[in-house]
Amino acid sequence: MASSNTYRLSCSVPGHEMDVRGLASTSFPEGAFVSVSRDRTGRVWVPNMGPNRSFTEMHCMHGHTNFVSCVCIIAPNETYPRGLIATGGNDNNICVFSLDRPDPLYILKGHKNTVCTLSAGKFGTLLSGSWDTTAKVWLNDKCMMSLQGHTAAVWAVKILPEQGLMLTGSADKSIKLWKAGRCEKTYTGHEDCVRGLAVVNNTEFFSCSNDASIRRWHVDGECLQVYYGHTNYIYSISVFPNGQDFISTGEDRSIRIWKNGECAQTIRLPAQSVWCCCILDNEDIVVGASDGIIRVFTESDERIASAEDIKAFENELSQSTIDAKTGDLGDIKMEELPGREHLNEPGTRDGQTRLIKDGEMVQAYQWSVSDSHWVKIGDVVGSSGATQQTSGRVLFEGKEYDFVFTIDVNEGGPSMKLPYNVADDPWLTAHNFLEKNDLNPMFLDQVANFIIENTKGNTVGRTETGHSDPFTGSGRYVPASAGGSSASGADPFTGSGRYIPGSGPSTVAPAGAADPFTGGSAYSSNALQSTSAPTNIYFPKTDPVKFEQANATQILAKLKELNRGAPNEQKLSDDGIQKLEKLLSTVSNLNAAEKPTTEEIEILWKTAHWPEDIVFPVLDILRLAVRHPVVNEQFYNEKDGVQFCNHLLNLMGPQGKPANQMLVLRTLCNSFAGQWGQTLLMSMREMVMSKAMELRAVSNKNIHVALATLVLNYAGCLHKVANLEGKAQCLSMVSTILEVVQDKEAIFRLLVALGTTIGNDGTARDLAQSLGVKSQINKYSTVTDPAKLGECCKLVLNQL
DSSP: OOEEEEEEEEEEEOOOSSOEEEEEEOSSSTTOEEEEETTSEEEEEEEOSSTTOOEEEEEEEEOOSSOEEEEEEEOOOSSOTTOEEEEEETTSOEEEEOTTOSSOSEEEOOOSSOEEEEEEOGGGEEEEEETTSEEEEEETTEEEEEEEOOSSOEEEEEEOSSTTEEEEEETTSOEEEEETTEEEEEEOOOSSOEEEEEEOSSSEEEEEETTSEEEEEETTSOEEEEEEOOSSOEEEEEEOTTSSOEEEEETTSEEEEEETTEEEEEEEOSSSOEEEEEEOTTOOEEEEETTSOEEEEEEEGGGOOOHHHHHHHHHHHHTSEEETTTSSOOSOBGGGOOOGGGGGSOOSSTTOEEEEEETTEEEEEEEETTTTEEEEEEEEESSBTSOOOOSSSEEETTEEESEEEEEOOSTTSOOEEEEEOTTSOHHHHHHHHHHHTTOOGGGHHHHHHHHHHHTTTOOOOOOGGGSOOTTSSTTOOOOOOOOOOOOOOOOOOOSTTOOOTTOOOTTSOOTTTSOSSOSTTOOOTTTTTTOSSOOOOSOOOOSOOOOOOOOHHHHHHHHHHHHTTSOGGGOOOHHHHHHHHHHHHHHHOTTOSOOOOHHHHHHHHHHTTSOTTTOHHHHHHHHHHTTSHHHHHHHHSTTTHHHHHHHHHHHTOTTSOHHHHHHHHHHHHHHTTSHHHHHHHHHTHHHHHHHHHTTTTSOOHHHHHHHHHHHHHHHHHHTTSOOHHHHHHHHHHHHHHHTTOOOHHHHHHHHHHHHHHHTTOHHHHHHHHHTTHHHHHGGGGGOOSSHHHHHHHHHHHHHO
16 A cells, blocks of 8 residues: 555544544444544544545434543453443543443443543453542442542543553643552653653553653653653644554644654644544544544545645635744744745745745745645734734633633732633632632632623633633643652561560461461361362451460560550559459450450550550550450440541551551451451441551561451451442452562462452452453462462462
């Protein structure tokens, strides 16, 4: 097929009544694409078989009650062999369509503001980004997790091909990498809102920004290259199949084709905002813009538009107007410009812009290498000495608006200008206005209601600049960034005779290393060797796994020693020590008839507030005590439970003492032994699990075992419960901890937790697949020491 290596117009596709905001090439039909628009519709376009080289609308989709902002294709599966179409809109919803009906199959609700970006991954996973500052992970018709961390609108999302990695780009100028629902890395470098992301391969991606730059990143955090060429905001970016070349579109009225790291071609459009682009399988380029027209460009001589259509496009381009203040033309002084004779000199590169003076007008021309002549791309307005052309709307800072209000917030202070288009969200406009002018957020309602009151009765007109992006222009929202760090404290147990919490005589297995599946039905390593279809003895594990080994003599000796150095107001009397000794004896033997007294429990609670350096033996008593029904109810009742749990979480902080961290985790695990503890910990699940996850990077195998056990106990409680959010959090924790843990016992417990979570829930199983868990655990299937690790892993893999 002949090719000129230069992209030229193939066809223009009218149909939408307003801005085209999103495009995506489809899996079916061949050569087709989907577009979405501010006219509240989505449309499927298929190539014509005839000689006119255009596209025909095959399908029109309705479902949104406001503008449609973005679109992506969900890959074909057994249920939907043609794939699905997902669209996001200003109504805060995501609509999912099939290709054989105009209304949605289902609507995903959960975002609190406009859904402005979507990306689909394996196994039907969908990632969405919103003005509400969050991204959400969806599986089928359920929200599985919410990614929180950005401080402004999430404008761009992408799912990387492997390992369940996800990317989000935001108006806070940053990009974040997520693994299993947790932020693994933040990329900084852009100086303005990040508007688009594109995947290059498993380890690299592109980003584009309002700062008019494109960056190529490695997932490890390194910025590999920065590309400059656009002169205004860049809205979208798409990568060619070769993984190197790409295209970009922006507010400078252009689409740019990048090859070998350079801008090889610039194509101007007769529209100010070129919102979106996609690349078809035949490498034709599709672009959507603020004039509502879709245009297709091709390198193929066979698919180039007719001479009449190209002439019509050039005429349309020549009749458009360019605002010197918002375009890429710089500060123009009309008296210094050359005349038309300047066009007799050829250009030096494709896309070169040249301005000439023609009477009282300033005109812009672009050099076309393929046609070897200058193509007029518009008349320039707003330049020095030129006629200011408007359309009956108000010009403010180089852009036209339906209204420009004068706002007096502070009596006696300067007035402030608030530009507004009736197509915009008044609340978001008010928010941006307050941010820009550094005003107190308390004025939000007042400003928004002022806008609403003063624009009543106005409807959206079909004007190009009226469809402005709420995060572009001088009033866009660009908040400050934030950061933080964490560290862990030193282990207080040193010396040859040190006390190790949870340890016992040599005849007792060290706490944290013992197999939780012991007793009369203990696993025998030979049990599975002689059968071709092994029985699953590992999961689901629905009864709580506890840490019960203890050396009471060592605990009490350490308690008495540290009591001598306790603050006077917290120091225990001899009677208090005797009561704790009696309590320890009682809770060590849960079958004993004697019960802990209220006074003993109160003393335990009081000493649990000892300074962090000396509280660890008290925590060791506490983790044994919460197994007892009386103590469990006393600490986890409705009146005192939240306070007790919060106290434990404070001791477990990432900057705390490792011994305290481990003992609190063990206490939480043992708390599942009682109904009161289980109920409260389930109600505080999100907080407890999030706090616990802060310890995943601590290099301590006992902490890792305790952390894995906590996940396992939560998984057991959720096994027969229809709580997808809870199961998603368990899967997220399992996947994240597997990235750092080395201890085989901890890994085994994580595998049991994984099997318990997905065992009877197809949706949870699909989510585990989408998170890349299968590739994480594959390596453990061949482990033979201990045998239970390899065998449990194989059973989990069979489930996946």
